[in-house]
Amino acid sequence: MACTKFLTLNNGEKMPVIGIGTWQAPDAEIEPALDIALEAGYRHIDTALIYRNEKAIGRVLKRWLDAGKVKREELYIVTKLPPTAIRPQDVESTFKQSLANMQLDYVDMYLIHTPFALFGNADGSFQYDDEGRVKVDKSTNHAAVWAEMEKLVASGLTKSIGVSNFSKEQLARILQNCKIRPANNQIEHHVYLQQRDLVDFCKAENVVVTAYSPLGSKGIAKFNAALGIVRDLPDLMDIPEVKEIAAAHKKTPAQVLLRWIIDTDVVAIPKSTNETRLKQNLDVFDFQLSAEEVDRLSALDKNIRVCDFSTMRGVEQHPEFTFKNQYTN
Numbered sequence: 001m002a003c004t005k006f007l008t009l010n011n012g013e014k015m016p017v018i019g020i021g022t023w024q025a026p027d028a029e030i031e032p033a034l035d036i037a038l039e040a041g042y043r044h045i046d047t048a049l050i051y052r053n054e055k056a057i058g059r060v061l062k063r064w065l066d067a068g069k070v071k072r073e074e075l076y077i078v079t080k081l082p083p084t085a086i087r088p089q090d091v092e093s094t095f096k097q098s099l100a101n102m103q104l105d106y107v108d109m110y111l112i113h114t115p116f117a118l119f120g121n122a123d124g125s126f127q128y129d130d131e132g133r134v135k136v137d138k139s140t141n142h143a144a145v146w147a148e149m150e151k152l153v154a155s156g157l158t159k160s161i162g163v164s165n166f167s168k169e170q171l172a173r174i175l176q177n178c179k180i181r182p183a184n185n186q187i188e189h190h191v192y193l194q195q196r197d198l199v200d201f202c203k204a205e206n207v208v209v210t211a212y213s214p215l216g217s218k219g220i221a222k223f224n225a226a227l228g229i230v231r232d233l234p235d236l237m238d239i240p241e242v243k244e245i246a247a248a249h250k251k252t253p254a255q256v257l258l259r260w261i262i263d264t265d266v267v268a269i270p271k272s273t274n275e276t277r278l279k280q281n282l283d284v285f286d287f288q289l290s291a292e293e294v295d296r297l298s299a300l301d302k303n304i305r306v307c308d309f310s311t312m313r314g315v316e317q318h319p320e321f322t323f324k325n326q327y328t329n
């Protein structure tokens with residue numbers, strides 16, 4: 001099993017269309033899971049400084065690289081500049097922290113994690129006010145941050161740079177003010193939140209879209225519960241149309257959800273630390289959805305955002321926080 005499809009970025013680099021997501025995968029889970037994933041054929045790994053698992057990922061990568069079981073150029077490693085460091089003066093040092101964590105000389109893609117910036121503590125945790133709201137840094141200047149991101153490419157520390165959770169307007173502003181065009185926008189994208197306008201804009205501008213939470217992020221319930229938030233979120237793998245199409249192909253609902261994404265030339269990064277499920281999520285290249293099935297899945301859009309940053313109380317005070325005006329739950 002291997003990922004047999006790649007998308008060519010606007011700088012000629014190639015990104016595997018399936019990667020393994022690693023959010024909410026603590027060290028004890030991600031280390032064995034990554035061994036299984038690499039063995040199964042995954043080469044694209046999505047992490048972020050804020051996931052606090054870069055060191056564990058780095059340990060696995062070092063073992064595989066030292067043993068000659070994989071070549072560095074076969075791997076596609078993505079990490080992200082956290083919301084607490086979205087300031088020009090913090091870009092280089094924060095990036096170097098991720099690089100050191102993963103014991104790598106370069107990454108393949110470095111993303112600005114969110115369009116909004118927060119104040120953080122030395123350990124990377126968020127600062128809160130007396131009422132428990134995150135402290136937002138309203139001085140965010142995307143163009144100035146982007147200029148620092150461009151320097152990382154120039155010095156060979158990352159092959160490509162991009163953004164995450166950026167709206168059409170935010171991306172357009174960078175496109176108008178850059179020397180190096182963003183190669184990637186990583187956004188929530190699945191059958192219930194298709195964001196067609198944004199996806200079409202990215203494609204027209206030659207910015208590859210990566211779909212995060214492509215399976216609906218079941219594990220987010222645990223994350224929300226820790227914040228004391230109870231939201232009745234849909235189970236995408238239980239949608240009748242998805243289940244019917246899966247049965248017709250003798251595939252699982254998850255495989256149908258992923259195939260629908262990658263067939264539209266969007267990258268998907270499902271997270272699993274379970275051997276059966278992570279293998280299943282890569283095993284999506286041996287069947288094809290009919291045009292009618294694609295239409296049925298495309299008709300499911302409900303504008304339901306699962307990964308809703310507004311659960312971080314106070315974030316809506318940031319001028320670059322745009323989610324609240326776009327989609328309803």
Ligand SMILES: NC(=O)c1ccc[n+]([C@@H]2O[C@H](COP(=O)([O-])OP(=O)(O)OC[C@H]3O[C@@H](n4cnc5c(N)ncnc54)[C@H](OP(=O)(O)O)[C@@H]3O)[C@@H](O)[C@H]2O)c1
Binds near residue numbers: 187219281
């Ligand atoms: N840029 C951003 O702001 C942002 C935000 C969110 C996510 N992300 C990235 O995108 C990745 C994926 O998103 P996500 O983690 O939110 O959600 P997801 O990949 O849509 O869903 C992961 C959840 O689904 C379960 N699962 C995985 N494969 C399955 C299968 N075949 N059948 C049934 N259940 C399955 C996983 O549990 P098990 O592990 O137990 O299988 C986990 O609970 C993240 O890990 C992260 O790398 C980025």
